[in-house]
Amino acid sequence: MSASTPTLEDWIREAAERMDMAGLYFGHGTDNALDEACWLASSALAMPPDFDASEFSRGLESSEIDALDALLERRIESRMPLAYLLGTAWLAGLEFEVSPDVLVPRSPIAELILDGFEPWLSAEQLTRAADVGTGSGCLAIALARHWPECEVDAFDISPPALELARRNVRRHGLEGRVHVIESDLLSAAGAARYDLILANPPYVPSASMESLPAEFLHEPRLGLEAGEDGLDLVRRLLTQVPAHLSEHGILICEVGEAAEALQALLAPAVEPVWLEFANGGDGVFLLDAEACRRAAEFLLDGGRVSTA
Structure with missing residues (x-):
């Protein structure tokens, strides 16, 4: 920093600039170095993430600079997503506890929760939902917070993730409407039927795992890797x-880089809406x-369905 008192x-x-020079990857809450630096600073200085622009001109005390520099060094040296270093992340305007036991919240599905699901599903029709692969519980909690008439079952197979999701449910005071359930996909859903099923299952092809940026390697492999084409779990879910x-x-499912493989898989039976x-x-x-019925019949009759 300069010899004169630096501003925020x-x-x-x-x-x-230092983050860019270090070659950090941004994709766990921000998509560029400037936004990441703002997020880091707001957290280290106990400011809201959307702090007022007037704060940029405030002078920093030496103790504040020390705290900011220490956190920046950890981010650069560890290549760990900033959310893990902070222990929290934001999605759909809500703050969640996170740890390396769960993926960092970042699904674009959050935009649908905020904006609605029409024309496919009206607000009056949405009373019960499922979130498959809930991780931190962020999508389930966001859905319950923004859709107060909706009850949500949040499924995950990972016990550490389930414990963290339960803490987030308590954090947001939703114990009566968000139910965290240990389950391999929907295997523990019993006879329940839902107006909306959200799913963000693992979808990274095995061959892509080793080429991921270092930040991803701090996330649980269980939440990322999904076989040769990235669709091992999606086939079973369908x-x-x-x-x-x-x-x-309706089913809304994120498959990321496996989108092309999913399109090819279902093409003989159904055309997904992207x-x-x-x-x-x-x-x-x-x-x-x-x-969904046609896709399931196709997969069970002639498609490749993993039973692992």
Whole structure:
């Protein structure tokens, strides 16, 4: 930093430059160095993440600079996502506890929770939902917070993730409407039927795992890797969904880089609706109840369905 008293803006711009020079990857809450530096600074200085622009001109005390520099060094040296260093992350305007036991919240599905699911599903039709692969519980909690008439079952197979999700449910005071359930996909759903099933399962092809940026290697492999084409879990999920959707229900599922493989897999039976997002993100498809039924019948009859 300069010899004169630096402002917050001075520190943020220099920190962003250092991050870029270090070759950090941004994709766990931000997508560029400047936004990451702002997030780091707001947390270290106990400011809201959307702090007022007037704060940029404030002078920094030496103790504040020391705290900021220490956190920046940890981010650069460890290549750990900033959310893990802070222990919290934001999605859909809500703050969640996170740890390396769960993926860092970042799904574009959050945009749908904020904006609604029409024309496929009206607000009046959305009373019960499932979140498959809930991780930190962020999507389930966001859905319950923004849709107060909706009750949500949040499924995950990882016991550490389930414990963290339960803490987040308590954090947001939703114990009565968000139910955290240990389950391999929808295997523990019983006879439940849902108006909406959200799913963000692992979808990274095995061959892609070793080429991921270092930041991803701090996340649980269980939440990322999904076989040769990235669809091992999605195939199984698609065979389970018809038994758990209401007649007007829809499935919304994120498959990321496995989108092309998913399109090719289902092409003989059904055409997925690929959703677009104003704030970025892709690889999210939608199927209504009838399309889910056709997809499941196709997979069970002739498609490759993993039973692992």
